[in-house]
Amino acid sequence: MPRVTSLQLIPALFSAGGAIAASGAGAGPAAQAAAAAAALACGLLAARTLGAKRSDAAAEVAETVRAAELRAAIARADAAERSVDLGRRVLARLPQPLLLMDAAGRVIYANPAAHTLFERLRMGEHFSMSFRNPDFLDALADALDGGPARSIDATLHGDRGRALHAHLDGVIAEGEDPRARHILCLFEDRSQAMQAIRMRTDFIANASHELRTPLASIRGFIETIQGPARNDPEARDRFLGIMQTQAERMQRLVDDLLSLNRIEMNQHVRPDQQERLGTLAREIVAALDPVARERGTVIEATDMSAGPLVRGDRDQLSQALGNLIENALKYGGGKPVRVFPAAPTADRPGMVGLTVADQGEGIARKHLPRLTERFYRVSVKRSRDQGGTGLGLAIVKHIMARHRGDLTIESKLEEGSAFTLWLPSAEAWETPTPHADR
Numbered sequence: 001m002p003r004v005t006s007l008q009l010i011p012a013l014f015s016a017g018g019a020i021a022a023s024g025a026g027a028g029p030a031a032q033a034a035a036a037a038a039a040l041a042c043g044l045l046a047a048r049t050l051g052a053k054r055s056d057a058a059a060e061v062a063e064t065v066r067a068a069e070l071r072a073a074i075a076r077a078d079a080a081e082r083s084v085d086l087g088r089r090v091l092a093r094l095p096q097p098l099l100l101m102d103a104a105g106r107v108i109y110a111n112p113a114a115h116t117l118f119e120r121l122r123m124g125e126h127f128s129m130s131f132r133n134p135d136f137l138d139a140l141a142d143a144l145d146g147g148p149a150r151s152i153d154a155t156l157h158g159d160r161g162r163a164l165h166a167h168l169d170g171v172i173a174e175g176e177d178p179r180a181r182h183i184l185c186l187f188e189d190r191s192q193a194m195q196a197i198r199m200r201t202d203f204i205a206n207a208s209h210e211l212r213t214p215l216a217s218i219r220g221f222i223e224t225i226q227g228p229a230r231n232d233p234e235a236r237d238r239f240l241g242i243m244q245t246q247a248e249r250m251q252r253l254v255d256d257l258l259s260l261n262r263i264e265m266n267q268h269v270r271p272d273q274q275e276r277l278g279t280l281a282r283e284i285v286a287a288l289d290p291v292a293r294e295r296g297t298v299i300e301a302t303d304m305s306a307g308p309l310v311r312g313d314r315d316q317l318s319q320a321l322g323n324l325i326e327n328a329l330k331y332g333g334g335k336p337v338r339v340f341p342a343a344p345t346a347d348r349p350g351m352v353g354l355t356v357a358d359q360g361e362g363i364a365r366k367h368l369p370r371l372t373e374r375f376y377r378v379s380v381k382r383s384r385d386q387g388g389t390g391l392g393l394a395i396v397k398h399i400m401a402r403h404r405g406d407l408t409i410e411s412k413l414e415e416g417s418a419f420t421l422w423l424p425s426a427e428a429w430e431t432p433t434p435h436a437d438r
């Protein structure tokens with residue numbers, strides 16, 4: 001018997017279906033019983049109209065009993081039909097694709113989810129016409145041969161490649177020959193889970209690699225200072241300076257990793273403060289002014305103190321804006337960075353935009369869709385030379401997601417880039433825009 005609870009409906013459903021089939025097309029159990037009742041009623045009527053005097057008390061009682069039995073049979077048949085109908089409805093709603101095959105491997109039932117997954121699925125055709133995965137077909141052959149229930153992983157190739165987990169089990173309807181078993185197959189689409197595992201593995205590998213590089217450098221210099229450079233104060237000072245830079249790089253990386261982790265943990269917590277983006281911008285610009293000066297440039301910010309309020313986490317919004325301005329300073333070619341309100345657009349009703357624009361090297365179009373991936377960099381060397389971790393824009397993206405906002409990037413090579421934070425205004429927050437779930 002199948003072990004999955006929802007699957008326990010199947011034998012009942014299909015044994016009742018068998019009764020339907022046995023009585024011929026369109027004659028369900030209720031119809032059968034109704035026909036029998038009609039026949040009996042006709043018989044009784046005929047007997048009465050013919051004037052047959054049935055004074056025999058025993059015959060009367062027998063008739064009454066038979067009529068009662070018939071009523072009960074009709075009620076039972078009605079109940080059975082209702083339960084079959086309910087079973088079908090339940091299976092149709094099941095989000096997991098589910099199939100039933102006959103003893104020859106032909107599909108005799110498929111719920112809508114199965115039809116969506118296997119586009120070429122046809123009733124009455126062998127299932128191998130729809131799904132040719134060799135491992136699955138081996139498992140199916142085994143199940144048809146009377147093998148025990150089993151689960152296997154199989155990939156569905158095609159445009160929409162899917163990592164499937166299939167559970168196969170034999171089902172024998174009551175009173176049926178055990179060799180004529182049906183095969184029940186329940187699929188689970190594990191593509192998203194597999195992708196999440198892959199992303200996690202990649203992330204850990206990337207983070208370890210990023211940390212290992214400065215660590216190896218620090219260890220190398222420690223050995224040099226302990227060995228060949230032991231008596232060379234000048235070299236030692238130089239190496240210590242490099243070690244400091246590498247340690248700072250590790251610190252930034254750990255800070256960004258922790259930051260990302262914290263933001264992800266709170267991703268579904270609704271921000272509870274109200275902020276004016278313009279006020280935040282003024283504070284961040286003031287804080288980063290010395291960094292701009294160090295790079296021989298300035299940050300030109302439009303006064304936005306009268307701008308609309310947004311619902312937000314103050315620290316996180318500052319961090320997002322700070323990351324964008326720091327990037328503009330890092331990759332802006334030493335030219336002025338501008339911070340200004342974005343013009344409202346019709347496709348973002350109720351959203352407030354803030355743009356950070358630089359006049360630097362710009363970014364080739366092919367990189368734009370991937371810039372917010374963790375550790376994705378146009379040039380790893382260039383990013384490292386600028387003290388980058390490759391996590392800044394990933395942090396911004398996650399902060400925007402928590403705030404039901406968005407980050408848009410426009411860039412032209414040799415002309416510069418414009419990064420815009422979009423946030424729902426405090427009023428619009430309660431009625432989310434179509435962008436809210438991006």
Ligand code: ADP
Pocket residue numbers: 323327328331332358360361362363371376377378379383384387388389390391392393394417
């Ligand atoms: P990083 O720490 O490397 O700056 P980010 O996640 O902040 O990491 O940015 C990812 C990459 O996007 C950067 O390495 C850089 O290649 C590119 N990038 C980000 N901002 C700009 C910008 N203003 N101009 C040009 N390239 C940029």
